Amino acid sequence: MAKNVKLLCCAVLLLALLWCRAAWASEPVPAIVEKVCSTCHGMDGNSVIPTIPKLAGRHPDYLFKELSDFVSGKRTSEVMGAIAPTIELGELRKISAYFGAQKSTSEAITDPIAAALGEQIFLNGDEARGLPACGGCHEDDGSGGKRFPRLAGQHRAYLIEQLHKFRTGVHLYPGARFMREVAKRMTEEEIRAVAEYVSAK
Numbered sequence: 001m002a003k004n005v006k007l008l009c010c011a012v013l014l015l016a017l018l019w020c021r022a023a024w025a026s027e028p029v030p031a032i033v034e035k036v037c038s039t040c041h042g043m044d045g046n047s048v049i050p051t052i053p054k055l056a057g058r059h060p061d062y063l064f065k066e067l068s069d070f071v072s073g074k075r076t077s078e079v080m081g082a083i084a085p086t087i088e089l090g091e092l093r094k095i096s097a098y099f100g101a102q103k104s105t106s107e108a109i110t111d112p113i114a115a116a117l118g119e120q121i122f123l124n125g126d127e128a129r130g131l132p133a134c135g136g137c138h139e140d141d142g143s144g145g146k147r148f149p150r151l152a153g154q155h156r157a158y159l160i161e162q163l164h165k166f167r168t169g170v171h172l173y174p175g176a177r178f179m180r181e182v183a184k185r186m187t188e189e190e191i192r193a194v195a196e197y198v199s200a201k
């Protein structure tokens, strides 16, 4: 009898845990996402505007770090520099967790020749010119992590614009130091090729 009671208790506990997990996974959309962010980044973080980054599936720590840099003004952006400081840090953390938990979409390849060159650079870099393989930090499949953002599926136009901002020193915040060195070593053709390749991952 006592054994049956124990078993029952275990079963109830397990069900409760499973229920909690399910409730957590279907976390409601934070109100600010619906009111503010979704206009540009989409409700699920898959922006459909090529110059506006997808946030879906980017690591929450990366998203929060960028948002903090917009708040402090370290990373400059007319749009985000105006929006981010109006939101509490705790709220920005929740929003980062929400977008990080969404699934990223991918773009279609429009130029297979460029994509092939992009793949070569992404996976191998060019040692002779000191150009490192992007995959060494961003992972070979572009899925990224906490410090090195996911590039897979990101919009081509946004990727190209960011590489230009690193190369020309628009991005001067501390986190951009690696990318400034990387982007300086890339030709215009290589920037476009890598963007073509990784946006379709």
Ligand code: HEC
Binding pocket: 032, 033, 036, 037, 038, 039, 040, 041, 051, 052, 053, 054, 055, 063, 064, 066, 067, 076, 077, 079, 080, 083, 087, 095, 149
């Ligand atoms: C009016 C359009 C607009 C709105 C609204 C907006 N964003 Fe942005 N967001 C942008 C643009 C444009 C960029 C690219 C900035 C740059 O060029 O560096 C960006 C960049 C970002 C980035 C950096 C992404 C990366 O890959 O580095 C994060 C994180 C972000 N936004 C979060 C948010 C959140 C959270 C909200 C809502 C509170 C929001 N944005 C609202 C336009 C917008």
Ligand code: HEC
Binding pocket: 053, 066, 121, 122, 132, 133, 134, 135, 136, 137, 138, 147, 148, 149, 150, 151, 159, 162, 163, 175, 176, 178, 179, 182, 194
């Ligand atoms: C030594 C590690 C390292 C290597 C190698 C590297 N990156 Fe990065 N990359 C970073 C870091 C760190 C960031 C985040 C910078 C920040 O905090 O905003 C970044 C950010 C980026 C971004 C901006 C993403 C966004 O969402 O705004 C792009 C685009 C990018 N890298 C492309 C590349 C490409 C293309 C290559 C290969 C040619 C490459 N990276 C190689 C470390 C690296």
